[in-house]
Amino acid sequence: MRGEWNGLQALFLKDSPQAYYVHYFAHRLQLALVTASREVLQIHEFFTQLNSIVTIVSASSKRHDQLQEAQAIENANLVAQNELETGKGVNQISTLQRVVDTRWSSHFNSICSLVKMFTATNIVLNNIIEDRTTYAQRGEAYGVSKILLSFEFVFTLHLMKEIMGITNVLCQALQQQSQDILNAMHIVSTSKLLLQKLRDGGWCNFLANVKDFCEKHEIEVNMFLEEVDLVNQHDIPNHLKGIGTLSELCNKLQETGKSRTYHIVDRLIRLVLTLPVSTATTERAFSAMKIVKTRLRSKMADEFLADNLVIYIEKELAAIFDTNSIIDDFENRKKRRIAFS
Incomplete structure (x- = not known):
């Protein structure tokens, strides 16, 4: 109409x-x-x-x-x-x-x-x-x-x-x-x-x-209903004794092989455990982007920006490497011909 x-x-x-x-x-x-x-x-x-x-x-x-x-x-x-x-x-x-x-x-x-x-x-x-x-x-x-x-x-x-x-x-x-x-x-x-x-x-x-x-x-x-009853009455209580955290539950499911039976639960737990880390990494990346790519560096290419962000975000790891080790690693990657003028 x-x-x-x-x-x-x-x-x-x-x-x-x-x-x-x-x-x-x-x-x-x-x-x-x-x-x-x-x-x-x-x-x-x-x-x-x-x-x-x-x-x-x-x-x-x-x-x-x-x-x-x-x-x-x-x-x-x-x-x-x-x-x-x-x-x-x-x-x-x-x-x-x-x-x-x-x-x-x-x-x-x-x-x-x-x-x-x-x-x-x-x-x-x-x-x-x-x-x-x-x-x-x-x-x-x-x-x-x-x-x-x-x-x-x-x-x-x-x-x-x-x-x-x-x-x-x-x-x-x-x-x-x-x-x-x-x-x-x-x-x-x-x-x-x-x-x-x-x-x-x-x-x-x-x-x-x-x-x-x-x-x-x-x-x-x-059989789905029978399995649900079994889980409610026997399976889960026996396998969850003494477990107090999600990480312990994830490890217990993996040790007992129940992660294959309850694959959706196992996947959900893993997502919940990794979510704070993923969120924190994303927040740090956006904060670093504002520092690295400023108004004066607005034309910085994506690849160069990504390399700088990795170094800035992982500054604790970057501090371990010295200049000589980086030069040696770069030299060992591939033989190059050097032209002299």
Whole structure:
């Protein structure tokens, strides 16, 4: 709609050239979130798979009716087992929601609808596979059915639900008709705090929920979760006894060979340990540059400047060398012919 040549923006500017166009802020936030998430290959693959599942299950009115019928049967069974609350307006039969890039909330709604109708969706896919439809439709249904029942997909499904549940509140708040900058800043800070809280203390509960979901739908749990439990319960405590500093932890990981198992942790520790040194060296280099390359030496070439900076910054090492040793080293590097006039 906002096309600058023949869109709504162009029509406004044609009527009033002094008008200034500002993109809808919440719309920009949604597009930025979508673009940032799609930069992660696993997340891009997840949303592609999610779109495929929704498209196949909702491709016809027949499949839509099968989905709602399966959902009604599942709700009745859950109510009979006292696992689902009853009341006016609850447990309504719905359908899978599609993902729209310009509406970040549609991503969250699509994920929530699939989690809610996971069993019904699987039933519809099995009906397509067993039905006497074309081989192409059966093949597509078989492919997405394997994806739906894979641990990787279920894990990402729940992870994105947790993260988007927080960001969706922010998006909805920014789309209110009346909003002041202070309240918006407070909402942004709260969202960041909730995301950090999820990262720091919500991992165990999240893994437990994923496990319960997989057991309920008879999905084989990946060894990743078992390794995480092993690390939490046995591996790390035994190998971290008596360690009080990052350097000791880095050495211990290297000695026990755990640096290969926890390669990301090992790399992070090494970066943290070398960061102060790198920062200090950079600060010293900039300070030295102001002394060596002054207003009167503004035409100094880069190579000559770099050589002077090395000598100035490493003045402690440079003080060890004397002139004769430098001449001897230069002479020994390569035989040169000397011309006499």
